[in-house]
Amino acid sequence: MSVGIVGGGITGLATHHYLRESGVESVVFEADDEPGGVVRSAEVEGKVLDFGPQRTRLTPAIRELVESLGLESELRRAADPPLYVYRDGRLRLVPQSPREAVTTDLLSWRGKFRALLEPLTGPARDGESVEAFLTRKFGPEVARYYFGPLYGGLYGSHPDEMPVEYSLSKALEKAGVERSVLTAVARKVLDGREAPPIVSFDAGLQRLPEALAAAHDEGVRLGTPVREIRREGDGFALETDDGATAVDRLVVTTPADVTADLLGDLAPDSAAALRELHYNPQAVVHLHAETDLTGAGYQVQYDEEFRTLGATWNDSLLDRDGVYTCYLGGSRNPELVERSDEALGSLAAAEFEEITGYEARDLSVHRLRRGMPAYDRSWAALDRISMPEGIRLCTNYTARAGLPGRVREAKQTAEALAESEESSSGEAEQSAVVA
Numbered sequence: 001m002s003v004g005i006v007g008g009g010i011t012g013l014a015t016h017h018y019l020r021e022s023g024v025e026s027v028v029f030e031a032d033d034e035p036g037g038v039v040r041s042a043e044v045e046g047k048v049l050d051f052g053p054q055r056t057r058l059t060p061a062i063r064e065l066v067e068s069l070g071l072e073s074e075l076r077r078a079a080d081p082p083l084y085v086y087r088d089g090r091l092r093l094v095p096q097s098p099r100e101a102v103t104t105d106l107l108s109w110r111g112k113f114r115a116l117l118e119p120l121t122g123p124a125r126d127g128e129s130v131e132a133f134l135t136r137k138f139g140p141e142v143a144r145y146y147f148g149p150l151y152g153g154l155y156g157s158h159p160d161e162m163p164v165e166y167s168l169s170k171a172l173e174k175a176g177v178e179r180s181v182l183t184a185v186a187r188k189v190l191d192g193r194e195a196p197p198i199v200s201f202d203a204g205l206q207r208l209p210e211a212l213a214a215a216h217d218e219g220v221r222l223g224t225p226v227r228e229i230r231r232e233g234d235g236f237a238l239e240t241d242d243g244a245t246a247v248d249r250l251v252v253t254t255p256a257d258v259t260a261d262l263l264g265d266l267a268p269d270s271a272a273a274l275r276e277l278h279y280n281p282q283a284v285v286h287l288h289a290e291t292d293l294t295g296a297g298y299q300v301q302y303d304e305e306f307r308t309l310g311a312t313w314n315d316s317l318l319d320r321d322g323v324y325t326c327y328l329g330g331s332r333n334p335e336l337v338e339r340s341d342e343a344l345g346s347l348a349a350a351e352f353e354e355i356t357g358y359e360a361r362d363l364s365v366h367r368l369r370r371g372m373p374a375y376d377r378s379w380a381a382l383d384r385i386s387m388p389e390g391i392r393l394c395t396n397y398t399a400r401a402g403l404p405g406r407v408r409e410a411k412q413t414a415e416a417l418a419e420s421e422e423s424s425s426g427e428a429e430q431s432a433v434v435a
């Protein structure tokens with residue numbers, strides 16, 4: 001069996017790695033000249049900048065990848081640092097422990113007591129938004145000032161636009177939360193379970209997809225966009241500018257609209273549904289500032305009059321001298337990405353100064369027109385997506401965003417394909433014996 005993988009972001013490259021590990025032949029086609037997709041790093045003024053994700057958790061699957069690629073010595077680890085939400089005139093500590101939950105001024109005493117009733121509340125209801133769900137479970141303060149900005153802010157969506165069944169439910173399910181979030185957190189604290197450490201690499205996060213591509217370079221075709229996918233016999237032909245490649249199975253990891261174009265003839269109804277999925281455009285502005293800020297960064301509460309969604313303090317988090325990364329745009333200001341570099345740079349610097357009190361200057365401006373999947377109401381279209389036999393979607397938008405989730409799904413996809421090969425070769429052997 002041969003597998004064609006469309007897209008050489010972290011998902012496509014990790015799938016390729018796991019397939020090769022299990023002895024399945026595969027080839028990755030990547031449109032760009034560089035591997036990594038959204039995961040992109042570069043050096044500007046001698047400083048390492050990341051234009052997409054800034055860090056990942058070193059989950060067991062990522063640790064295993066790092067070790068098998070020999071990247072341990074390049075890892076940069078961060079302790080779990082404080083995180084802030086900006087609301088009502090200043091940065092306020094996001095509680096990450098029961099003690100901080102008591103001392104933080106992010107919430108009033110009334111808000112904190114209301115949150116304690118959460119174990120008595122019921123599970124998500126049909127059609128409920130993340131905002132409504134969190135308000136019903138934890139009360140309005142925790143919804144608006146704590147979970148809302150952290151969860152919605154991550155994707156650039158307002159929690160009121162996000163149906164819980166297509167977004168938060170999946171994350172809670174994965175975290176093993178059945179009914180009560182507080183009970184699950186308490187159980188975790190009592191068991192002494194800690195989240196895996198936050199990491200990046202000396203040269204930035206793109207080091208991981210680069211190392212994956214280099215480890216299997218004979219099967220990675222960079223600068224080779226797939227133009228068309230056709231059925232050919234029991235398999236498929238992938239059309240590129242270099243000609244057609246025949247494969248038996250397909251794993252598609254491209255953004256939703258690209259996938260829709262590629263599968264338009266093979267699965268027209270699913271392609272139409274894929275075209276409905278929204279992404280939140282985002283501008284990523286790197287700043288240089290001399291500060292004594294300590295922590296991971298902040299999210300801006302969504303009722304505030306800022307265009308910044310949040311900022312990562314790379315300086316303190318990952319020891320990147322003077323570097324701060326601001327995310328602007330999202331569902332409230334999607335048009336922002338159309339502004340000039342100059343306008344975006346000075347807007348980010350001015351807002352950073354207002355929020356933190358420190359002067360900053362811009363180092364770089366990067367645009368993600370397809371930034372984060374919005375996981376908003378357009379996700380109802382997912383129910384209309386089904387793939388023809390032999391094609392698997394392994395994507396952000398059909399599963400979860402984030403490097404740990406992408407790598408995990410890549411591994412599961414590769415394992416399922418390897419198993420299907422084993423069972424079909426077993427059947428072939430059996431029929432040969434019968435014949």
Ligand SMILES: Cc1cc2nc3c(=O)[nH]c(=O)nc-3n(C[C@H](O)[C@H](O)[C@H](O)COP(=O)(O)OP(=O)(O)OC[C@H]3O[C@@H](n4cnc5c(N)ncnc54)[C@H](O)[C@@H]3O)c2cc1C
Nearest residue numbers: 007009010011031037038052053054225226371401402403
């Ligand atoms: C702004 C931002 C911040 C983030 N922050 C974090 C974070 O801090 N931590 C974290 O864990 N995750 C974070 N994420 C999420 C994480 O980066 C993504 O979930 C993950 O990188 C997606 O990888 P992917 O391979 O599935 O998709 P992509 O990276 O989108 O890869 C798809 C690939 O397909 C290629 N392609 C497109 N068209 C074609 C074609 N016709 N033929 C061949 N190839 C094609 C593209 O060039 C691309 O390389 C962030 C994401 C964004 C956008």
